[in-house]
Amino acid sequence: MTSPFVSRHIGPGPDEQSHMLKAVGYGSVEELMDAAIPSSIRFDGSLDLPAGISEEQAIAELRGIAGRNVVATPMIGLGYYGTVTPAVIKRNVLENPAWYTAYTPYQPEISQGRLEALLNFQTMVTDLTGMTTANASMLDEATAVAEAMTLARRASKTKSNVYAVDADTFPQTLSVLRTRAEPLGIVIHLVDLDGGAELPEDCFGLHLQYPGASGKVRDHAALVEAAHAKGALVTVAADLLALTLLRSPGDIGADIAAGTTQRFGVPLGFGGPHAGYLAVRNGLERSLPGRLVGVSKDADGDQAYRLALQTREQHIRREKATSNICTAQVLLAVMASMYAVYHGPAGLRAIAARTHQHAARVAAGLRTVDGVTVVHEHFFDTVLAHVPGKAEAVLAAAAKYGIDLRLVDADHVSVSCDETTTASEVQRVWDAFGVAVAGAYVCEEPVSAGRSIPAELERTGDYLAHPVFNTHHSETSMLRYLRRLSDRDYALDRGMIPLGSCTMKLNATTEMEAVTWPEFADIHPFAPKLQVAGYEHLVAQLEKWLAEITGYDAVSVQPNAGSQGELAGLLAIRGYHRSRGEAHRDVCLIPSSAHGTNAASAVMAGMRVVVVACDADGNVDLADLDAKIEKHRDALSAIMVTYPSTHGVYETGIADLCAKVHEAGGQVYVDGANLNALVGYARPGRFGADVSHLNLHKTFCIPHGGGGPGVGPVAVGAHLAEFLPGDPLQQGDHHAVSAAAHGSAGILPISWAYIRMMGPDGLAAATASAVLAANYVAARLREHYPVLYAGEHGLVAHECILDVRPITKATGVSVDDVAKRLIDYGFHAPTMSFPVAGTLMVEPTESEDLAELDRFIAAMIAIKGEIDQVAAGVWPKDDNPLANAPHTASAVTADEWTHPYSRSVAGFPAGVDRTAKYWPPVRRIDGAFGDRNLVCSCPSPEAFED
Incomplete structure (x- = not known):
């Protein structure tokens, strides 16, 4: 028996599912799942989880858990401080689904609001640090500093592998630095600069804390000059609030600034989530990891924002990437930027x-x-x-x-x-x-x-002079500014976001409710153990549940993003081999279809990447796997595979793959990105895998927040348990991958509530509904767009790939054209050109009801009809509704209209509700222009509004 919440989380009811099953060709959900999932991996038992409960019961249980935490006055410091979240920001950003259910702004035309907010964040950081360019946030201060270290190594002209670190550095930062440094062959050289110690003779970089962990403020200018004389680059981890009174890192000659924006209105949350920052001087911007918002122009020549310089990133550079950072902390960065705007x-x-x-x-x-x-x-x-x-x-x-x-x-x-x-x-x-x-x-x-x-060291001169930081100081003005920005965006509160590999599902209000309770929000990560019994109970319970769901023996929730979960899992494998005297095992096999973070994480874990081919059906080519295993048998460390496959298929050979790798002495890493197709039906830890990372911001309902927060727990078999991440404040041989022992603990109540309300039957029902929805979309669209891959019986898993390449070849209409035209129909586009260029990967999830699925299907069929018009010569290839999409209200209402199709076709295509139309704020954006003109030398955002 399922709880009442299950029917609220899962969109299609029984009658709707019957209709969908008929279209797919199956009589029941179980019949479909029996056909879709290979019997060799099928889990036929019931998960050992408590039965699902109602929303009211879940809140009551959470109240009891929260009551075991003690909210004291935190005067511990070490980079975490009490702060006041202005009520207008708390209610209208942190608690507003228009902000927290948005996706990463890869479709910039429908992300202009949060892109502007992130540009505000970047401006805030560069102004206060005195740097030239800042990215759109990092995972926390410690990971930002670790990224600064590797950036310095890339950019320094010295051949040294020594990184000098001031002894007055936060201990959790030092712990993460050591984790990151060791696999890369970097030697951390701790220097007591306050005690008069000299810099090492040969080093590629120097890290300084400003103010120091001890609280001391000192003039670092001479140290910076001395480091530069050695060819070293200098990173200053600076407190942004202190920088309103102190000279900036840029003013004393630093090359890189890193830190956290937590004290700008972001709750403590027992360690996170918080938006770290990373900023660089002129000349280093193309080495800057993470996301970067730049200014471009749209098809009408109007100013528009977009993510810039993406060629730097892991999803393109793969094993040549210098960072595995795949996400940011957008929701928290927006909060921090708005704190600066408001004050x-x-x-x-x-x-x-x-x-x-x-x-x-x-x-x-x-x-x-x-x-x-x-x-x-x-x-x-x-x-x-x-x-x-x-x-x-x-x-x-x-x-x-x-x-x-x-x-x-x-x-x-x-x-x-x-x-x-x-x-x-x-x-x-x-x-x-x-x-x-x-x-x-x-x-x-x-x-x-x-x-x-x-x-x-007293700061002189102005900062935050941009009009946006000097306008919205009344609550009325701030409220309206936040509303204007959110109106420019498309999030789950407007409609479906059918992104393959990203699982944009319901983030239920009840799941979100506890996040802002003081008993969870106002706890310092280094508070005494006696004060955090509630948190420790919740974390232990959640880790136990996740272990049961995945079939592993131990879980750590410390990684605060999927990419960090990958790194933690690979470091566990590395530690295991080294403990057995097999440190020479350093080859990581990765299928050619894998997400770019896999290869980047492997390199960061000190491994050599060897690519394994995929066959014509998108599966791992087992013959090529055999050849690669044989060639690298003595050095084989691991294989990283995504299951179901990156192509959205349940590969039948996964158990054989695991056995082959184990026979050669390697370990099997299963990427948990597609776990939404497995929960309750198959468990990686029981069909042959040794380690997985999970994405709580996908399968377990933590919202994407426009590109963060995320949580990427790592789950392992018993033999790897001792190599899981450890508390960054504890001394020892363990590694820490984030600054707090439980990572972004402040949002763990969301996933706790989801699992508690769904129960084992509800979780399995969600998986089945997600698989049914994907197969329904595939069945309905197959005659209009080829479905590129399918498993046995012609079925897909929880997502399907629609092949636009034949259409492009025949008509010139590109996958970009289809994606941008979907905006006119009121949809966020599916995942574009991943894992196959020129395709769309659709993941409807279990949360969308039949009406929304049919609306999407109707839009895709209508777009195919428009493509046919282009093919027939009715509309020119360079002037048609697809080539010109998306259409803004301004474009459709312009005095002059010269296109060969009507204004109505442009702005109100078939099936669009004229009373609920979403209008994109800009037309199609020129990406190349944005990369050439990275830094904003532009009017204020308010001028752009006008």
Whole structure:
């Protein structure tokens, strides 16, 4: 028996499914699944999960779990700080499906709102860091710094493999740096620069923390100059709020700036998700990893935004890629950028000054206590106190007041202030240290920055001068600005996003509800264990459920993106081989159809990529696999395969493939991108795989957020469990792939709620419905567009590939034309040209009801009819509704209309509801122009609106 929620999550009801089954040619869903899934991998039992419950029951359970967390005042610091999310941003971005259900802006014409928001983010970062170009966000500070390290290695002209790291670096950052460095042969050289140690004679880069982990603020200009003299590039991990008062990294000569935007209105969330940032000086922008928003123009010559310089990225460069970053933290980057828009430069500076004032007051009080020494004269928000032998006693005293301080060691305590710090909390901190004068902190007048920030480091000059940061300071203006931007975008709240490999399914409101509860949102990732019992329970339960669903023995939710899950899985394989004295095993076999992150992750894990061919049906060519195994038998480390295949087919040879690799001593990695076709019916950990990463932002309902947040847990067999990622603050031989032990823990309640409400029967029903929907689309469209691949019985898995290449050859109408014309019909395009150029990969998911599926099918059939008009010569090849798509309201209502088709055909094609029409804000965008003109030297976004 399924819970009531199941019928709300799954779109087609029983009668609709019967209609769809008839079109596919099967009498029942189980009959279809028996035919589609190879018997060799079929799981016929029932998942050992609790039965599904109602939405109300799930919320009640989550309330109980949340109640086991203790919301204290976090004064621990280390890159994580209390912040206030403005209510207008919380309600209209974080809690708004127009923002959180959007997809990555690969179709820029229907993504102009979030692209503008991301351009604001990039502008905010470049202004505050003093750099030239910033990307559109990173996964967290630690991964941003790790990417900066590899960027420096690529760009430095020295041959050194040594990377110098300031000892005053955040410990979690250092842990991730070491994880990334070791497989690449990079040597981390820790240098106590504050203690007078010299830079190593030969190094390709230098990493500096600004302010340091100890809170100290110092002038790095001489160090930067010394590093440059050695041919090294310098990265400064800088606190953006501090940079409103401190000289920027660019001003002291740094090459790269990296860090986090968490304290710009993004909740702590026990470690994430938060938007990291990465910015570079002029000349390094083409080496910058991640997504980059640039300015281009559309077919009418009007300004438009798009993702730029994508030739840098892993999906194109594959094993030659220098980063496996496949996503960003768009939703959180939007929040951070809007925080800066809302407060403006004056508001941000006032928040920073108040934060610094509180820290200065803390220090002033501590200096009055015998036996307490304030270690650093210069600081921004963090005061380091020397309390010989009394550190634990001070922490315990503060804890009685509900305040968490940082235990540095037995003799040192660190106190970090932030936007939320109050005078009474400073008083309680004083009390914990034994400051004699009770109630002394009663006045709120600003403390001069000169008292604790050296004059030579005080920031001068303007920043955030762009009009967007100086306009929307009232809630009315901010509300309308956010609405204008969201109106320019297409997200799941408007209609289906049928993207193959991306599983854009329902993100139910009940699943989202707990994310903003203080008991989940306001927990510091390094809070004492006794305060996070609820989180630890939720994580353990979720990891156990995911292990059961996948058939593995252990799971870690630490990876905060699918790409990081891939890396963690491959590092587990690497660690396993090395533990057995087989470090020479370094060849990773990857099918030619694989997603680009697979090859990039393998290289980052220190492996050599060997490509395995695919046969005419899109399956792994087992004969070529045999040849590659034999050739590399002694060095074989792993094979990475996606199942069902990247082509959307249940390959019958998967069990044989696993056996062949195991026989040769290798491990099998199954990419979990297509797990939505397996849950409840097949378990990778039981049909031969050793490790998988999962995408909670696909199969388990965490929303895509316009390209992040994501969670990419890694699941392994028992023999690999000891090699899973470890806590970045714990010393040892383990590796950490993100800055927090549980990664983006703040959004794990979403997937917990999905699994809890669906139960084992509901999860299986979702899989079956997704497979039925894909086969229904394939059956209905097959006579209009060839379905490129199918498995046994002519069935696909959860997605199907429509081949547009014959159409293009015959008529000149391209896959781009079809994708852009779908916008006029009110749809986001399917995945274009992946895994096969000139094709569309359609994944309808289980959440779309029959009416929406039929609307999409009707649109595709109508577009084929328009293509036939072009083929018949009714419309010229260069002037037809497809070549000119998408059509804006401005274009359709222009005084002059010279096209050989009507305005009605352009803007209101067959089946489009004239009362609910989505109008794209721009026409087709010129990608080449955008790559040539990367940096925005343009009017304000408001001018563009007008």
